[in-house]
Amino acid sequence: MDRDATRRRFLAGTATAGAVTVAGCFGGEGSDDEPGDEPADGGYELWALDQGRDNIHFYEPDGDDFEHTDTLDVNDLEGVPDEGVVPHMIAFSSDYEYAAVACTAGARTLVFRTEDKELVGNLETGAGSHMAAFSPDDEYVHVDVIDEETIVRVEADLENEELEIDDELYLPNDETVQEAGIDSAAPICHMFDDRGRSVHTLGPSYHDAGLVIVDHEEFTVDVAHPGEEVPTNCGTMPHPTDSKFYLTAGLPSDPEEGVEGVGDLYVYDTAEDEVIEHKSTRGIDAHGYWYTPDGEELWVLNRETNDGIVVDPGTDEIVEEIDAYGPAQDDDPAESDAPDILWSSPDGEYMFVTLRGPSPLSGDPHAATGVTPGVSVLDVESREIETVLEPDPIEEYTDEEIEDEDTPTPDFHGLGVRPIGEYDTEIATSPPF
Template sequence: MKGSKLLISLSIAMLLMLLAACGNEPTVSEETPQEEVQEEVAVENEGEAEEETEPVAEDTELGFEVWVADQGSNEIHIIDGETQEIIETIDFNDVGDKPHMLVFDEHGEYAYVANMGSGSVSVIRAEDREVLTTLETGEGAHAAIPSPDGERVLVANVPAQTVTEIVIDKENEEFSVNREIALDQVDALLDEEEFPNQRPICLAYTADGGKAYVTLGGGGLVVIDVESMEVIQSFGKSQVGAHGCGTILSPDGKHMFANSGSTELAEYYVFDTETDELIFTAPTGGLDAHGVAFTPDQQHLWMVNRVTDDAAIIDVTSLEIVDRVEFVGDAPDLLVFSPDGKFAFITLRGPEPATGTHDMSGETPGVSVIDVESKTKVNLIELESDPHAIDLRILK
């Protein structure tokens, strides 16, 4: 009897152990492996999470306009960035003669147009295309460049050999001529060997707007302290060649690029903006270096050569030329990039240049469109006479 009770107890114990073991095993059929079930559950959970948190897709493409000044016909043409067609033209015949440079302010609200023939600067409100005012600044107003803080414009007046300041009051849309520096009266620039003339050509500011680097027509470059309107550093023609218009600040603000160009010369220069020292000089590989622009990814600087019709591509880190565009169009002048970096828009001079110191004529006046990836010309937007200025406005 005792043996029977022991046997029954052992049987019950074994049954309980089996039931416990079965309860710990996952209920997965033999036809569906465990790994597949786990994967299916993970996919279902992931799908639910995506359904709950999936963001609304945003259109990252920016609409933009390209503004071009034809100084031969006294017109400002506005080109739709997407269609690459002229959508509007501003007649400048009763505004200023030979609109040479056109530059937008930091927000694309106002365009500052230097009229070289009439020695004046016109201010255009971009939204409605209205010319708000035209101010006399000096003979041969060549480049009117707004400061990064939007408080002033410095104007390079070439034959007048002056740099004029325009003060900006955006709140009241008032613009007034203020101070002026006469470069031909600066003692540091009176050496005729190093400074054949003191004609300012193009300029660019340091990141804080405190200094302006200005190239000189006969060769050389000066650094102006904007607050005091005094020359604080100068370089003669033995260091910086003539006719430079490639002044542009590096994206990180540490370097100022400049260039020089003629039918026999094309060099570019790099300055340390903290010390104002010239730290790098190199040939562009072409002739008559002129317009410059950084790619939107801020990795490269394009610099066009007017005589050889090409462009050097400079690495912003090494400062060296790393690539070229073999042909950008006949007699290229200035350039801008589309916001997405796909296209470069480059003005091409006409057969009868309205301004200039040496042969820079071309046979196809207009705007050349370059595919940046393939580095090939893909379109020509034809214009009438002698296009020069170009800038880009992003549509908000």
């Protein structure tokens, strides 16, 4: 996935532990509020991962604006390899007190205590660690490791802040994967379904696509679908209430070969383990998606064409289209913004979208090359862009610096929103639901 795999190299690291500090409660079960207490004022914190410069930027809402509250350079952390790491994707524990950040370079996964941004876990999960997510009970973290075609299970004792690698599943050796006729089995992204299984797309190319579903307790492959059956290679998203799962499939266009790309959405029945619907996302290179917190809308984006759709999870019908997630929209992908990951604000007012840079670190350059690296903020009701957060403006870089692969330039990919205080939402603000 990395544009320059030699830029950073693997170096050994170990899990670390520290004193437990409880972050601000989200409310509901486990809340620190006593009966009769007034609800805490709702707030939230945006975590935006700049994989081009290896930074995590933090924002909080401030009236009609957003305050840039902090920046964390992950390469300055203790135990990080001298060659550095690349923070790629982020997921939170169920109480939002911990965040797991998978790093595509540096061969590791970092786990942070969210309240004070302290590193509590630094684990060698393998080269191309692409996505890490907590199990529904927060007892494990599953990591998709692309370059090693492996799913790594990390045992997580969050109460004592102790994390260690518990098991590894090398997919090409799995009997179920072999019986499905899958030769290349590199896991890309996953989330957990209503049965507690982790659902993993395969890739990274559309031509290496497929789907494997892992039994959480046994840590073995329960079901495997080859790309000929389920050519999914991007995002995974459980339905908030039904036995269904949404999966995206994306392929950039190849102008030189005259091949048009792919933008598809699959609806998978987790009770019967079969695809029940397949539709176009009305654009090219379908990628990220997210729900509004009322559970009534699922927003889906197309990376190459900088557009997307809104799906009604009740009917799976497309109810609206998004004209542009980033402000630069053009028929030429090189002149258009490239949106990547979505996450909604817990109050339902905004949809946040990461925008890739002009010198992308991962993904097919034709699809992932953007104009305005940062985070686009869309008004959910109007579907219009309200503002773009640019903590490291690309205007401050020369053309020569942007074209020089040895000069790090901003390229935003992973994104997470951590609620602070209480919110009355119809569904959890992030899966698993």
